[in-house]
Amino acid sequence: MTIDKSLLAGSTALLVLKLLESGDKYGYQMVEELRRRSDQTFELKSGTLYPLLHSLEQKGYIEAWEEDVGTARPRRYYHLTDSGRRQLAEKEDEWRTYAGAMLRVLEGGA
Amino acid sequence: MTIDKSLLAGSTALLVLKLLESGDKYGYQMVEELRRRSDQTFELKSGTLYPLLHSLEQKGYIEAWEEDVGTARPRRYYHLTDSGRRQLAEKEDEWRTYAGAMLRVLEGGA
DNA sequence: TATGATATATCGACCATCTACTTATGTCAA
DNA sequence: TTGACATAAGTAGATGGTCGATATATCATA
Numbered sequence: 001m002t003i004d005k006s007l008l009a010g011s012t013a014l015l016v017l018k019l020l021e022s023g024d025k026y027g028y029q030m031v032e033e034l035r036r037r038s039d040q041t042f043e044l045k046s047g048t049l050y051p052l053l054h055s056l057e058q059k060g061y062i063e064a065w066e067e068d069v070g071t072a073r074p075r076r077y078y079h080l081t082d083s084g085r086r087q088l089a090e091k092e093d094e095w096r097t098y099a100g101a102m103l104r105v106l107e108g109g110a
Numbered sequence: 111m112t113i114d115k116s117l118l119a120g121s122t123a124l125l126v127l128k129l130l131e132s133g134d135k136y137g138y139q140m141v142e143e144l145r146r147r148s149d150q151t152f153e154l155k156s157g158t159l160y161p162l163l164h165s166l167e168q169k170g171y172i173e174a175w176e177e178d179v180g181t182a183r184p185r186r187y188y189h190l191t192d193s194g195r196r197q198l199a200e201k202e203d204e205w206r207t208y209a210g211a212m213l214r215v216l217e218g219g220a
Numbered sequence: 221t222a223t224g225a226t227a228t229a230t231c232g233a234c235c236a237t238c239t240a241c242t243t244a245t246g247t248c249a250a
Numbered sequence: 251t252t253g254a255c256a257t258a259a260g261t262a263g264a265t266g267g268t269c270g271a272t273a274t275a276t277c278a279t280a
Contacts, residue, residue, distance in 0.1 A: 010235090011212065027258075041211035045239080050259060072243095075259090076258090076259070092216060095212065104147060104149065137227075138226065155270080157269060157271085162268095182275055182276040184228090185227070
C-alpha cells in the first residue's frame, strides 16, 4: 500500500480525533457519541478505546484532564492539541484517498 | 464494531473478489490491475496476496487452475465460485455501510 | 553480465483489535 | 435486598491481517 499501512485497521484513531474536534470528551462519552453519529455502525470497545487514547496521548495528539464528579471513577477528559489537529487533517485526507480508490475499484474503474 | 471485525484490515479480500468478478486472473496480474484501477493507491504485497488467495480457496470462494506457459512458473488462475459471488455482494454491502458511517462522522453528522 | 520484470510462495515480526475480566458506584425493578 | 444494568476506566492474552525479507526460476534488456 502506498498509503500508511495502518490506515485500514487504524481508522479508529481518525474517528477519535474527529470526535474531539468539536470539544473535549471522556472515553465513555466517545463510545456513545460514535455509536450515535454512525447510526449504530461503530461500537467501539473499551478494550480498544482506552489503550488507543493512551497511545494518542503519548504521541502528543491529545491531552488529558480529570473531573471528579464525586460518583464512581473521575472522568478523564481529552483535549485535541494543535499537533493532534494537524494529524486529524492528515488522517482525514488519507481516508478520503483510500475511500476514493476503493470506489474506483468497486465501480469497475478502468 | 457491529460490522465484521476484519472489515477494515480485510478490505483486501473484497478487492480480490471484485477483481475476479470480471474474469479469471492470476496473482501477479491482480497486483498490477489493482494498482492500475486504484491509481497507484493500492500496492498489494505478494506476502499479503498469496496467503489470502489460499484462504479464500479454502473457504470455497475461489477455485484455482494452472496454465503451463512453458516459461518460468506456471500461472495459477483463480475463478470466482457462486459462493464467492455471494460473499462478494455481502462484503461490498458491508463496505458501503462502513464508508457511509465514516462519512457521517467525518461530515460532523448529528 | 547483471539488473529488472515475471511469477508464486513462505516465514517471522509487528500492530491493531477483540474478548474477557477487574474495579467501583448509582439506580431501578422484582 | 438482591440482582441486573448503566456509568466509567482500565489491563492481559489471544487472534488475525499486513509487511519486509527471502527463496526460487526464467526471460529480456542494457
